[in-house]
Amino acid sequence: MYKILEKKEVAMRNVWYKVHAPHVARKVQPGQFVIVRAFKNGERIPLTPIMWDREEGWITLMTFIRGKTTMRMANELKVGDELLNVAGPLGNPAEMKKLGRVLAIGAYTGIVEVYPIARAWQEIGNDVTTLHVTFEPMVVMKEDFEKAVGRHIVEPVPMDMTKDMRENMKNVTKRLTEKVRELLETEHFDFVFMVGPTGDQKAVFQVVKEFGIPMEADLHPIMVDGTGMCGSCRVTVGGEVKFACIDGPGFDAYKVAWDELIARTGYYTDMEMLAMQEYMKALQGGEQ
Amino acid sequence: MAVKRKIIKERVPTPERPVEERVKSFVEVNLGYTFELAVKEAERCLQCPYDYAPCIKGCPVHINIPGFISKLVQYRDDPHRAVKEALNVIWACNSLPATTGRVCPQEDQCEMNCVMGKVGDKINIGKLERFVADYARENGIEDELLFEIVPKIEKKGQSVAIIGAGPAGLTAAGELARLGYDVTIYEALHEPGGVLMYGIPEFRLPKDIVESEIAKLKRLGVRILTDHIVGRTVTVEELLQEYDAVFIGSGAGTPRLINAPGINLNGIYTANEFLTRVNLMKAYLFPEYDTPVKVGKRVVVIGAGNTAMDAARSARRFGAEVIIAYRRGEDDVSAREEEVEHAKEEGVKFEFFVNPVEFIGDEKGNLKAVKFERMRPIEERDKRGKRKIVGTGEYVTIEADTVIIAIGKHPNRLIINTPGLKVERGRIVVDENLMTSIPGVFAGGDAIRGEATVILAMGDGRRAAKAIHEYLTRKREENA
Ligand SMILES: Cc1cc2nc3c(=O)[nH]c(=O)nc-3n(C[C@H](O)[C@H](O)[C@H](O)COP(=O)(O)OP(=O)(O)OC[C@H]3O[C@@H](n4cnc5c(N)ncnc54)[C@H](O)[C@@H]3O)c2cc1C
Ligand SMILES: Cc1cc2nc3c(=O)[nH]c(=O)nc-3n(C[C@H](O)[C@H](O)[C@H](O)COP(=O)(O)OP(=O)(O)OC[C@H]3O[C@@H](n4cnc5c(N)ncnc54)[C@H](O)[C@@H]3O)c2cc1C
Ligand code: SF4
Ligand code: FES
Numbered sequence: 001m002y003k004i005l006e007k008k009e010v011a012m013r014n015v016w017y018k019v020h021a022p023h024v025a026r027k028v029q030p031g032q033f034v035i036v037r038a039f040k041n042g043e044r045i046p047l048t049p050i051m052w053d054r055e056e057g058w059i060t061l062m063t064f065i066r067g068k069t070t071m072r073m074a075n076e077l078k079v080g081d082e083l084l085n086v087a088g089p090l091g092n093p094a095e096m097k098k099l100g101r102v103l104a105i106g107a108y109t110g111i112v113e114v115y116p117i118a119r120a121w122q123e124i125g126n127d128v129t130t131l132h133v134t135f136e137p138m139v140v141m142k143e144d145f146e147k148a149v150g151r152h153i154v155e156p157v158p159m160d161m162t163k164d165m166r167e168n169m170k171n172v173t174k175r176l177t178e179k180v181r182e183l184l185e186t187e188h189f190d191f192v193f194m195v196g197p198t199g200d201q202k203a204v205f206q207v208v209k210e211f212g213i214p215m216e217a218d219l220h221p222i223m224v225d226g227t228g229m230c231g232s233c234r235v236t237v238g239g240e241v242k243f244a245c246i247d248g249p250g251f252d253a254y255k256v257a258w259d260e261l262i263a264r265t266g267y268y269t270d271m272e273m274l275a276m277q278e279y280m281k282a283l284q285g286g287e288q
Numbered sequence: 289m290a291v292k293r294k295i296i297k298e299r300v301p302t303p304e305r306p307v308e309e310r311v312k313s314f315v316e317v318n319l320g321y322t323f324e325l326a327v328k329e330a331e332r333c334l335q336c337p338y339d340y341a342p343c344i345k346g347c348p349v350h351i352n353i354p355g356f357i358s359k360l361v362q363y364r365d366d367p368h369r370a371v372k373e374a375l376n377v378i379w380a381c382n383s384l385p386a387t388t389g390r391v392c393p394q395e396d397q398c399e400m401n402c403v404m405g406k407v408g409d410k411i412n413i414g415k416l417e418r419f420v421a422d423y424a425r426e427n428g429i430e431d432e433l434l435f436e437i438v439p440k441i442e443k444k445g446q447s448v449a450i451i452g453a454g455p456a457g458l459t460a461a462g463e464l465a466r467l468g469y470d471v472t473i474y475e476a477l478h479e480p481g482g483v484l485m486y487g488i489p490e491f492r493l494p495k496d497i498v499e500s501e502i503a504k505l506k507r508l509g510v511r512i513l514t515d516h517i518v519g520r521t522v523t524v525e526e527l528l529q530e531y532d533a534v535f536i537g538s539g540a541g542t543p544r545l546i547n548a549p550g551i552n553l554n555g556i557y558t559a560n561e562f563l564t565r566v567n568l569m570k571a572y573l574f575p576e577y578d579t580p581v582k583v584g585k586r587v588v589v590i591g592a593g594n595t596a597m598d599a600a601r602s603a604r605r606f607g608a609e610v611i612i613a614y615r616r617g618e619d620d621v622s623a624r625e626e627e628v629e630h631a632k633e634e635g636v637k638f639e640f641f642v643n644p645v646e647f648i649g650d651e652k653g654n655l656k657a658v659k660f661e662r663m664r665p666i667e668e669r670d671k672r673g674k675r676k677i678v679g680t681g682e683y684v685t686i687e688a689d690t691v692i693i694a695i696g697k698h699p700n701r702l703i704i705n706t707p708g709l710k711v712e713r714g715r716i717v718v719d720e721n722l723m724t725s726i727p728g729v730f731a732g733g734d735a736i737r738g739e740a741t742v743i744l745a746m747g748d749g750r751r752a753a754k755a756i757h758e759y760l761t762r763k764r765e766e767n768a
Contacts, residue, residue, distance in 0.1 A: 023522075088520065089520055
């Protein structure tokens with residue numbers, strides 16, 4: 001199956017994997033994703049190949065530890081273990097075209113998904129600025145970006161341990177929108193691209209909209225198969241129902257029904273919390 | 289040897305799990321025959337001559353039904369031999385009898401035509417078929433037959449790629465492997481089986497049965513590449529360069545949605561998503577299995593085919609109150625009779641002549657209710673002979689926190705976008721040999737028919753295998 005060749009925690013809650021998956025490495029293009037199933041009783045989750053080697057047949061993935069699956073992967077998988085399934089590549093490649101000056105934004109681990117696209121855009125002659133806003137201990141791939149794009153801006157937000165996560169995340173959103181506004185006010189950009197939590201995408205879009213700059217967002221609805229079979233990933237775009245896995249994942253931010261998408265991605269939050277709690281309990285039980 | 293037969297009018301029933309027990313579990317409902325009961329039922333068959341037997345004519349793949357039934361009676365003192373001979377007869381036409389014995393709409397096919405129906409109950413052909421397959425699998429008989437077949441296969445030195453591991457693809461693969469071709473199946477999901485795996489629930493078709501059907505193929509040398517999506521991981525064009533022929537059995541996987549406001553509210557599932565979460569991902573075992581599914585207190589299933597029954601009965605097993613809402617009347621319900629009966633026994637309610645026009649949500653984007661228009665049948669009939677329906681202008685609102693949409697599916701878009709592939713109304717166009725507009729590329733099953741049945745998909749798989757064999761034989765001869 002799909003052997004884990006290397007693995008490391010590169011920053012707080014960010015785990016990097018190099019995985020043998022020749023069928024994906026051979027074909028994958030920037031903007032595409034894979035569906036990973038790591039365990040026999042596990043979920044199918046979409047992840048984005050960040051780098052790959054077509055000859056050697058590997059891809060790299062970065063997971064942000066969010067819930068049970070990404071946590072289990074971090075805890076239970078060792079180098080030499082295998083992912084049960086890596087299906088793909090899926091989704092449409094990002095369009096490779098002359099866009100001019102591009103601002104490519106990543107919030108949290110979203111930045112790693114920006115990498116293959118930003119790099120490819122830069123390579124075909126666009127002038128790409130990447131902006132990474134996240135908590136201070138979660139900054140990743142700084143050097144990679146500095147090598148790959150025209151300019152890489154990192155805006156680390158300190159974590160306030162006296163406040164809860166929700167409050168802290170509001171600070172990230174605040175810094176994100178402020179920084180985007182500052183950039184758009186002081187410089188000219190022809191195109192904006194963003195990956196990150198849907199709420200943050202919407203917040204950034206509202207700023208970008210004021211400037212009337214075209215914007216694309218890679219959407220992250222909840223997926224199951226990733227092949228257009230289930231309809232879980234449906235989003236309303238321009239008044240039409242689209243399946244993000246086969247029509248996207250990139251869409252015109254001006255056409256996305258953001259509130260609907262935010263509601264849909266939160267549908268299982270209570271169950272996800274429950275799964276996580278049970279898992280933590282089991283972990284604690286196991287350690288005694 | 290003409291034996292005078294006593295006509296036994298009543299069917300030997302198959303035991304079923306009691307309703308109270310089964311609405312709480314996903315364990316199979318029908319328990320099937322024992323050998324003794326199977327023989328008793330088999331004895332009722334009149335053994336109509338092969339050329340006449342109407343049951344054979346009703347079977348889409350023309351299984352020699354009296355032929356296999358007679359073996360059970362003939363060798364009744366030697367169950368092993370009886371079943372082995374019977375299985376051999378079935379395998380000549382059908383390589384997945386444990387599946388078809390469970391899911392074929394027998395009442396509209398073989399059993400519909402059975403002459404016993406004129407004097408009493410029709411022969412329980414489906415359950416007999418299932419019995420033969422189950423007994424053979426459980427007692428090593430299948431293995432024995434395979435052991436005899438495999439060494440006799442003569443390798444042809446040509447290869448075939450199959451797209452999709454549903455009944456069409458699996459059947460084509462099995463036939464071609466037996467004919468000596470190197471066969472590789474490309475399957476998008478992580479488990480082969482198609483609808484048998486992700487759609488039809490465990491309580492109707494246990495997944496270990498599908499897995500054993502697949503193990504059989506592997507013994508015949510078929511290679512299965514899961515996680516490979518044709519159109520993304522590899523294209524049809526690339527397959528044609530690597531293989532001597534290609535068969536497309538990619539099914540009709542894309543769910544059809546209802547064009548009504550509120551369709552993307554939380555709580556509205558397509559049947560595909562709901563059943564995939566429940567069956568393939570085992571969401572009924574959450575949180576032991578990681579994939580969640582939400583079944584509210586009140587579930588409305590829209591549609592009345594097999595898919596709707598499966599979704600409704602699955603939802604019942606989560607303890608929900610379930611209503612099947614259908615825009616036509618009871619006579620037009622297309623699900624298998626047994627499934628409708630089981631659904632009713634299990635407490636599923638039916639609401640006929642209602643058509644959804646709006647999904648109503650709360651401020652959080654969660655579904656609250658469905659607004660339906662009441663429909664009325666008129667005398668005029670549509671192409672399929674069903675009575676047309678018209679709106680009455682009267683509306684009814686049904687409260688629901690979950691809706692499951694089961695109104696049909698389209699073929700997979702990733703395949704039908706293949707350049708040069710002729711497609712009409714979303715279905716791949718084939719000639720009488722099941723060859724598509726691309727030479728060397730064949731297709732069958734739901735991909736060419738839209739939504740059909742397991743047995744029709746398998747029939748296509750067989751026919752295509754035959755056509756591919758002829759095509760490749762010609763190719764071999766030209767190159768010789
Ligand atoms: C096209 C695409 C590419 C992605 N690429 C990456 C990536 O490179 N790195 C990364 O860390 N994350 C990526 N994600 C998000 C990733 O799939 C989720 O973080 C992951 O599923 C969380 O699983 P969990 O069990 O750890 O968390 P959970 O506790 O199950 O869920 C936490 C949150 O993650 C989201 N989520 C849960 N299940 C799914 C699912 N099946 N599909 C999509 N979202 C889900 C929901 O918003 C949910 O509220 C991508 C998502 C999409 C759609
Ligand atoms: C819930 C449900 C209940 C049903 N109940 C019955 C019943 O009781 N009796 C009956 O006779 N029929 C029933 N049917 C219909 C029957 O299941 C189908 O007609 C039959 O499965 C069609 O077989 P197929 O091989 O053509 O396609 P499928 O079974 O759909 O298999 C297609 C396979 O191809 C794969 N695939 C698709 N696209 C690609 C791609 N691009 N690359 C690689 N792989 C791909 C899919 O993942 C899938 O595994 C039911 C259907 C459903 C959904
Ligand atoms: S028609 Fe009925 S009685 Fe006649 S052979 Fe077929 S199953 Fe037996
Ligand atoms: S994830 Fe199932 S249709 Fe997109």
